[in-house]
Amino acid sequence: MSADTVPAAGSAQDRLTPPSRPRRMPRATLYWIAKHALAIALALMFLGPLVFIALTALMTDAQALTSQLWPQSWNWGNFSEIFTTTPLLRWIVNTMVYSLSATALMLASSVPVAYALARIRFRGRKTAFLLVILMMLLPPQVVAVPIYTLWASMGLTNSLWPLIIPMVFGDAFSIFLLRQFMLTIPREYSDAARVDGCGEFTTMLRVILPMARPAIAAVALFQFFYCWNDYYGPLLYASTNADSWTLSLGIASFKALHSVQWNLTMAATILVMAPVIIVFFLAQKVFIEGVTLTGVKG
Amino acid sequence: MTAIRTRRRIPMTLMARREARHGYLFILPWIIGFLAFTAIPMAATFVFTFLNISLNQQEPIAFVGLDNYRRLLGDEQAWSSLGVTFRFALLWLPVVIVVPFLLALAVNSKSIRGSSLMRVLLFMPYVVPFVASALIWQNMLVDNGWVNRALGWIGISPPSWLNDPTWVIPGLVMMGFWGLGAGIIINLAGLRGIPTELYDAARLDGAGWWRQLRHVTIPMMSPVLFYTMILAVVEVMQYFLVPLVLFNGTGDPAGATRFFNLYLYQTFFTYQEMSYGSTLAWLLFVITLVVTLLLFRVSRHWVHYAGER
Numbered sequence: 001m002s003a004d005t006v007p008a009a010g011s012a013q014d015r016l017t018p019p020s021r022p023r024r025m026p027r028a029t030l031y032w033i034a035k036h037a038l039a040i041a042l043a044l045m046f047l048g049p050l051v052f053i054a055l056t057a058l059m060t061d062a063q064a065l066t067s068q069l070w071p072q073s074w075n076w077g078n079f080s081e082i083f084t085t086t087p088l089l090r091w092i093v094n095t096m097v098y099s100l101s102a103t104a105l106m107l108a109s110s111v112p113v114a115y116a117l118a119r120i121r122f123r124g125r126k127t128a129f130l131l132v133i134l135m136m137l138l139p140p141q142v143v144a145v146p147i148y149t150l151w152a153s154m155g156l157t158n159s160l161w162p163l164i165i166p167m168v169f170g171d172a173f174s175i176f177l178l179r180q181f182m183l184t185i186p187r188e189y190s191d192a193a194r195v196d197g198c199g200e201f202t203t204m205l206r207v208i209l210p211m212a213r214p215a216i217a218a219v220a221l222f223q224f225f226y227c228w229n230d231y232y233g234p235l236l237y238a239s240t241n242a243d244s245w246t247l248s249l250g251i252a253s254f255k256a257l258h259s260v261q262w263n264l265t266m267a268a269t270i271l272v273m274a275p276v277i278i279v280f281f282l283a284q285k286v287f288i289e290g291v292t293l294t295g296v297k298g
Numbered sequence: 299m300t301a302i303r304t305r306r307r308i309p310m311t312l313m314a315r316r317e318a319r320h321g322y323l324f325i326l327p328w329i330i331g332f333l334a335f336t337a338i339p340m341a342a343t344f345v346f347t348f349l350n351i352s353l354n355q356q357e358p359i360a361f362v363g364l365d366n367y368r369r370l371l372g373d374e375q376a377w378s379s380l381g382v383t384f385r386f387a388l389l390w391l392p393v394v395i396v397v398p399f400l401l402a403l404a405v406n407s408k409s410i411r412g413s414s415l416m417r418v419l420l421f422m423p424y425v426v427p428f429v430a431s432a433l434i435w436q437n438m439l440v441d442n443g444w445v446n447r448a449l450g451w452i453g454i455s456p457p458s459w460l461n462d463p464t465w466v467i468p469g470l471v472m473m474g475f476w477g478l479g480a481g482i483i484i485n486l487a488g489l490r491g492i493p494t495e496l497y498d499a500a501r502l503d504g505a506g507w508w509r510q511l512r513h514v515t516i517p518m519m520s521p522v523l524f525y526t527m528i529l530a531v532v533e534v535m536q537y538f539l540v541p542l543v544l545f546n547g548t549g550d551p552a553g554a555t556r557f558f559n560l561y562l563y564q565t566f567f568t569y570q571e572m573s574y575g576s577t578l579a580w581l582l583f584v585i586t587l588v589v590t591l592l593l594f595r596v597s598r599h600w601v602h603y604a605g606e607r
Contacts, residue, residue: 120324169335231427269434276427277426
């Protein structure tokens with residue numbers, strides 16, 4: 001509505017004003033068209049692959065190997081075939097156990113550390129924060145062998161435990177983001193709580209935690225998606241034991257076994273993606289807002 | 299600044315001491331974790347570099363001095379794989395830093411319809427399991443795949459992305475485009491955080507679109523750009539999972555995807571040479587650290603912290 005009327009009003013006025021003015025309208029229109037063309041091209045680029053796998057997943061084995069784009073017949077049975085030929089449910093349960101427990105433990109352990117680094121004064125706080133950053137920079141391979149040996153000596157390799165247990169001690173990325181957010185909460189809230197006789201623990205639990213909820217939600221979702229999509233960790237610790245395979249390992253092995261059955265590989269891919277995409281759609285507002293709020297302040 | 303300094307010189311009050319005690323108590327579990335999973339393993343790996351641990355040898359473990367480092371200096375494969383990583387980084391870093399910024403600028407524009415839908419769409423590939431997205435893009439990039447067909451329609455004779463050693467790196471970069479969603483969101487968050495008064499002031503001074511970008515947006519976004527740059531450097535140095543999944547770690551085509559980290563991974567887990575692998579891992583860490591420190595040093599000249607106290 002307004003988009004149609006505003007340029008018209010502008011052009012009527014243009015006749016009365018100096019010659020440089022009339023250019024503005026077509027230029028703005030061109031700009032508008034260019035912007036939307038770019039937006040549509042981007043949308044296609046991001047949607048294209050999803051459409052592609054959806055179409056391929058519904059083809060027959062033979063057609064999936066051809067270069068045709070549109071399925072000749074709609075083979076919904078491909079999806080149920082995945083369930084009968086692979087232990088997909090087991091993979092889903094394993095991935096769920098890994099993602100949910102890692103996320104819960106990470107929150108329980110990282111929040112107090114972030115709170116201490118952001119809101120408690122003590123000597124060595126700066127050094128502790130530098131160590132958090134150092135942990136973020138460290139390539140996992142530098143510590144992989146000793147840690148692997150540690151888990152092997154405890155008999156915990158061939159399972160997902162080596163990926164879950166370390167979360168008891170906090171996660172550097174989460175601590176960093178939570179700390180940055182907690183720094184933005186005005187000091188006065190803590191002071192008021194202290195005047196009311198709250199200790200540090202109560203202040204954290206009753207005052208800071210509720211205020212940091214968006215950041216906590218964002219960090220939890222980041223961790224959940226990280227675990228859900230993690231390939232390296234399960235590959236390292238669980239690849240030798242098919243009973244503790246996650247979806248990522250499962251789908252990679254599926255590709256190796258059924259390399260010519262692109263339709264089934266793509267159907268499996270869709271089944272792997274579906275749960276996270278649903279979670280993302282439900283939580284996207286919290287997620288994007290959380291990231292926006294945590295921001296990246298120095 | 300001075301206020302804080304004088305506060306420190308005052309002997310700690312009972313309350314301050316109690317506060318500090320709580321601080322240590324709160325970070326204690328993390329410190330234990332840091333020692334157990336970072337500090338001690340790091341030191342252990344460093345010691346390994348002077349030993350001859352290898353799981354498929356019968357020789358007793360012994361101190362070998364600088365043998366592993368000498369081997370590293372003469373190891374063609376290590377240096378050529380480092381070259382692969384650097385070549386990829388050269389192409390990938392500008393993309394991963396600049397493209398999300400530009401896309402965020404575009405999506406942030408209020409005049410675009412459906413920009414909230416756009417945000418969801420741009421972010422979605424981030425939640426697609428990476429094994430799945432590698433498979434999808436493998437299928438998009440095969441010789442008669444969608445990408446090549448689209449190129450054919452506009453009259454470009456397309457390369458064989460996954461079989462040609464010169465085109466496989468650009469192919470991997472193209473795959474990476476899909477995962478830029480997180481960067482876009484972080485950039486969007488930064489753009490939202492720029493006070494509109496700055497733009498009003500710039501406009502009053504007669505600054506056009508370009509000068510607003512140059513003198514308001516970019517300086518205000520520099521901490522965000524710096525943050526994405528650091529994360530990108532850390533990630534690019536460790537890049538290897540996509541080629542591992544696509545080519546089963548063979549380094550095909552013709553060794554063009556034998557990234558340093560892939561070589562490192564295989565030294566550890568395929569050849570089980572723990573000592574030499576540790577030497578390679580420490581090299582990777584030192585390179586990452588040096589590059590990061592350099593970036594921090596240079597950042598003083600271009601990164602602007604508006605809220606700096």
